[in-house]
Amino acid sequence: MTAGIGIPICVQCGTRSNPCRCKVFGPTVGFLAFAAAAIVEWPLGAMVYCFKHMKGRRIMAHPATVVYPRVSNAFPI
Template sequence: MFPACVECGTTRNPCRCRVVGPTLGFLAFLVAAAIEWPVGAVVFLFRKGKGRRIMGHPATVVYPSVAGAIPI
């Protein structure tokens, strides 16, 4: 089973739906989260603010940049 994310109602392309960008963004999010969440949890023990930023990085930076780069 392959995960597919669909975003409809956008004006970025003629068919007004996006599938490729959000799906690749989700896969990039999973890869980044698998690496950054354990690291962020260890850092959180010593510096809470820095650990929270590391654990939030996949959702605030990785997913939006990958999903926004592909208009279809």
């Protein structure tokens, strides 16, 4: 018995960006970009937080507030 590691599939329904009103590709790529950015920015933000609290919070929030929405909205499907 083996346990496979699959690619996360994200679905966003109720959108008006396409006739089907569902997006799969954009949110999935957005999640992968979010994860890649978070791996780099969260430890960096934690170190900066020790000295400058607001700057550290902005760095740690960047993947969720900037990276994911921009990448997800770049793909209409």
